[in-house]
Amino acid sequence: MRSVIVVGGGISGLAAAWQLRGRADVTVLEGQARVGGKLRTGTLAGVTVDEGAESLMALRPEAVELAAAVGLGNALCDPARSPTTVWTHGALRPLPAGHVMGIPTDPAALTGTGLLSPEGVRRAEAEETLPAAPLTADCSVGAHLGARLGREAVDRLVEPLLGGVYAGRADRLSLRAAMPRVAALAEQGTPLLPALRRMRAAGAPRSAAVAVQGVAGGTGRFPQAVARACGARILTSTTARSLHRLPGGGWRVHAMTSDGPLTMDADAVILALPAFAAAELLRPHSPLAEEELAGIAHASTAVVTMVFSRARSHFLPEGNGFLVPPVDGRALKAASFLSNKWAWLHDSAPSVFVLRASIGRIGEDEVLDRPDRHLVRTAIAELHHAVGPMGEPLAARVTRWDRGLPQYDVGHRERVTRIREAVGKLPGLAVCGAAYEGVGVAACVATGRNAAKEILADD
Numbered sequence: 057m058r059s060v061i062v063v064g065g066g067i068s069g070l071a072a073a074w075q076l077r078g079r080a081d082v083t084v085l086e087g088q089a090r091v092g093g094k095l096r097t098g099t100l101a102g103v104t105v106d107e108g109a110e111s112l113m114a115l116r117p118e119a120v121e122l123a124a125a126v127g128l129g130n131a132l133c134d135p136a137r138s139p140t141t142v143w144t145h146g147a148l149r150p151l152p153a154g155h156v157m158g159i160p161t162d163p164a165a166l167t168g169t170g171l172l173s174p175e176g177v178r179r180a181e182a183e184e185t186l187p188a189a190p191l192t193a194d195c196s197v198g199a200h201l202g203a204r205l206g207r208e209a210v211d212r213l214v215e216p217l218l219g220g221v222y223a224g225r226a227d228r229l230s231l232r233a234a235m236p237r238v239a240a241l242a243e244q245g246t247p248l249l250p251a252l253r254r255m256r257a258a259g260a261p262r263s264a265a266v267a268v269q270g271v272a273g274g275t276g277r278f279p280q281a282v283a284r285a286c287g288a289r290i291l292t293s294t295t296a297r298s299l300h301r302l303p304g305g306g307w308r309v310h311a312m313t314s315d316g317p318l319t320m321d322a323d324a325v326i327l328a329l330p331a332f333a334a335a336e337l338l339r340p341h342s343p344l345a346e347e348e349l350a351g352i353a354h355a356s357t358a359v360v361t362m363v364f365s366r367a368r369s370h371f372l373p374e375g376n377g378f379l380v381p382p383v384d385g386r387a388l389k390a391a392s393f394l395s396n397k398w399a400w401l402h403d404s405a406p407s408v409f410v411l412r413a414s415i416g417r418i419g420e421d422e423v424l425d426r427p428d429r430h431l432v433r434t435a436i437a438e439l440h441h442a443v444g445p446m447g448e449p450l451a452a453r454v455t456r457w458d459r460g461l462p463q464y465d466v467g468h469r470e471r472v473t474r475i476r477e478a479v480g481k482l483p484g485l486a487v488c489g490a491a492y493e494g495v496g497v498a499a500c501v502a503t504g505r506n507a508a509k510e511i512l513a514d515d
């Protein structure tokens with residue numbers, strides 16, 4: 057049997073290990089004390105809370121299918137039904153149904169919502185009548201949608217969604233990479249809104265913000281279940297430090313463990329790492345791959361989780377939470393009312409109300425330099441303005457995700473093609489993870505499984 061080392065025990069690496077089960081002797085090296093990466097469940101005031109990803113993107117099947125395959129089928133659950141809400145112009149304002157990543161497929165439905173000015177609504181409505189020259193090169197989401205729908209729609213409707221998914225900004229994110237369906241329509245030279253309405257009528261696309269599923273007990277259960285089911289040898293607290301090609305084929309990994317250095321050889325290696333970590337290991341073997349990977353920017357974010365006593369709070373908000381457009385200058389980019397959103401959480405801790413606030417988009421590192429207690433105070437103060445006076449939490453925790461979300465800047469798809477070509481020249485080596493074809497959990501599962509297939513196809 058071939059031996060394979062998977063470096064990185066996030067969901068991408070574990071999905072690769074799952075794909076290899078029974079077909080290779082697999083060892084997963086994970087630098088942290090537990091597997092899961094950005095899928096991490098913890099306990100706060102005795103309540104189970106997700107500190108990283110809180111849901112699985114269900115627009116595409118890979119994550120929910122793998123969760124079911126590893127025994128979590130019964131734990132998959134839908135969030136409470138509630139419209140996507142934007143905190144802007146001093147109030148929480150639901151986006152009308154039918155939006156696609158904030159793009160209003162029926163701009164007239166925005167009238168009276170207070171989301172856009174009457175001129176902003178008219179400008180978005182005019183999209184259908186604008187000439188649509190076929191797009192020939194990638195551009196930013198903001199440049200394309202600004203030209204089609206007007207800047208106000210980008211600032212107030214699209215930016216909040218991009219902040220929620222990528223912690224990114226419309227003027228940087230690539231249309232092709234972040235909104236491939238919209239890019240495909242732009243390349244055909246088709247007016248956007250009628251085409252999106254036709255696609256919706258045919259059953260797709262749904263908004264990314266609503267098409268998610270949770271895991272009862274926390275999404276952190278998902279990587280743990282994959283790790284158990286994949287049959288791989290899992291070495292935690294083991295950080296790969298360097299990678300060497302063996303003269304007869306195969307690779308040697310030098311790692312550092314809590315007990316000291318470790319050296320392992322294998323026929324193949326899968327790097328399931330953030331781009332900057334993969335860049336380090338690839339430097340001696342492919343300067344081109346190293347340079348391209350190191351060129352991918354990352355946004356840092358902080359998640360402020362708070363547990364409130366229901367008995368002692370004067371006020372508790374309704375709905376699933378809200379998103380915030382950067383144009384309003386708030387520190388919060390989103391808030392998720394977990395006890396409203398997830399029935400499993402409400403049922404397991406009925407006497408408390410749990411919410412999480414997210415802070416930090418690309419370019420907003422200054423706010424994240426503040427100490428934890430300051431971020432908690434900021435979150436409480438802004439929540440007070442957004443929803444009402446909730447009082448003081450019983451407990452609060454700040455979880456920092458330094459360089460946690462890769463940015464798919466303009467030209468990202470072409471960059472990924474160059475990386476894959478460069479890595480393809482290194483036999484027995486594959487890469488996967490959030491840096492390539494999608495940051496959502498489902499896309500990460502897909503890249504992990506594809507990397508494993510590449511390695512098996514080398515046989």
Ligand SMILES: Cc1cc2nc3c(=O)[nH]c(=O)nc-3n(C[C@H](O)[C@H](O)[C@H](O)COP(=O)(O)OP(=O)(O)OC[C@H]3O[C@@H](n4cnc5c(N)ncnc54)[C@H](O)[C@@H]3O)c2cc1C
Pocket residue numbers: 063064065066067068069085086087088091092093094095107108109110111112113294295296297328329330333357359457460461488489490491495496497498500
């Ligand atoms: C705060 C937050 C909220 C999110 N919410 C959602 C959500 O609700 N839904 C959704 O679909 N997506 C969400 N995402 C995105 C998604 O969770 C991530 O993109 C995805 O989990 C990344 O998985 P990964 O395996 O590619 O990378 P990671 O999870 O980063 O895993 C990589 C692993 O490699 C390890 N590692 C790094 N260097 C080394 C080394 N040298 N040796 C050994 N190990 C190493 C790390 O410790 C880590 O465990 C969220 C992301 C963040 C940050």
